[in-house]
Amino acid sequence: MRCRVCGEKAFIKLHYPKMYLCADHFVEYFERKVKRTIEKYKLLKPDEKVLVVISGGKDSAVTAYVLKKLGYNVECLHINLGIGEYSEKSEQYAREQCRIIGAPLHVVNVRELLGKGIGEVRTRRPTCSYCGLTKRYLFNKFAYDNGFDVIATGHNLDDEASFIFSNLMNWNTEYLAKQGPVLPGEGKFVRKVKPLYELTEREVVAYALAVGLEYIVDECPHARGATTIEYKEILNEMEEKRPGTKINFVKGYLRKRHLFEAELREIELKECKLCGMPAQGEKCSFCKFWGLEEPVTLKIANTDDEEPFGP
Numbered sequence: 001m002r003c004r005v006c007g008e009k010a011f012i013k014l015h016y017p018k019m020y021l022c023a024d025h026f027v028e029y030f031e032r033k034v035k036r037t038i039e040k041y042k043l044l045k046p047d048e049k050v051l052v053v054i055s056g057g058k059d060s061a062v063t064a065y066v067l068k069k070l071g072y073n074v075e076c077l078h079i080n081l082g083i084g085e086y087s088e089k090s091e092q093y094a095r096e097q098c099r100i101i102g103a104p105l106h107v108v109n110v111r112e113l114l115g116k117g118i119g120e121v122r123t124r125r126p127t128c129s130y131c132g133l134t135k136r137y138l139f140n141k142f143a144y145d146n147g148f149d150v151i152a153t154g155h156n157l158d159d160e161a162s163f164i165f166s167n168l169m170n171w172n173t174e175y176l177a178k179q180g181p182v183l184p185g186e187g188k189f190v191r192k193v194k195p196l197y198e199l200t201e202r203e204v205v206a207y208a209l210a211v212g213l214e215y216i217v218d219e220c221p222h223a224r225g226a227t228t229i230e231y232k233e234i235l236n237e238m239e240e241k242r243p244g245t246k247i248n249f250v251k252g253y254l255r256k257r258h259l260f261e262a263e264l265r266e267i268e269l270k271e272c273k274l275c276g277m278p279a280q281g282e283k284c285s286f287c288k289f290w291g292l293e294e295p296v297t298l299k300i301a302n303t304d305d306e307e308p309f310g311p
């Protein structure tokens, strides 16, 4: 099959809208779509300092790559979780990705910072749960301490559709009140945005291939059962039968999201007495979980961590 724009050999068949594109025209299509998503949902302003948390996977790498190409002021953060070889490999990919992207990379190493890696803590709390807590705290505090205006994450259309779908299936209506392409910042919570909101996982994989970004494919060894993957598979089957299912599902959700607002609980946030970040009790859940006596320091100038390295 031939590219619909130039007639060269096709690189990909898009299902919705249905068309064949060569690699160059697919790259153009993808970047235009990110640009439109940013404009439509007012994700970023041109002069903002953007932090992308690079995991070594495809989504975050593609996010940083496209934002940089669109002219945004992008820096990257990689959190080495200390999960043996998996984390070492992830960090290697993150470094190589940032070299290609041409953005400075900062690395925070969980074991160096907190004494233990993820999976090495004795606790009844599930590993993925405290891993999530740790990552969210570290990237938010890193962004806050270092003056970033916004954090861009790699969530794609499949992630969003399956998140909404699984929360509907379980009637987690509180989560459904506050999901979307922008999670507004508040106090010491830095705003989070999702530039790949309207692009499918398949398109993200194809884009990474087209621009030569390599990424880690291995699953984290702690990854819990595959319910998210099951929801994604069901949505993909629906998409096969009815192209446009995922995007229409997500857009419909955004139109109806206000219906869930009554489910939002008012949580009064104080300041953690240790680190000063938002907390529900005396200490924030991060300082409490890790049993800290001193707050962690993530200011770039104060760590002998990483020299930003660029092109």
Ligand SMILES: [Zn+2]
Pocket: 003, 004, 005, 006, 007, 008, 021, 022, 023, 024, 025
């Ligand atoms: Zn073409």
Ligand SMILES: [Zn+2]
Pocket: 272, 273, 274, 275, 276, 277, 283, 284, 285, 286, 287, 288
């Ligand atoms: Zn704290």
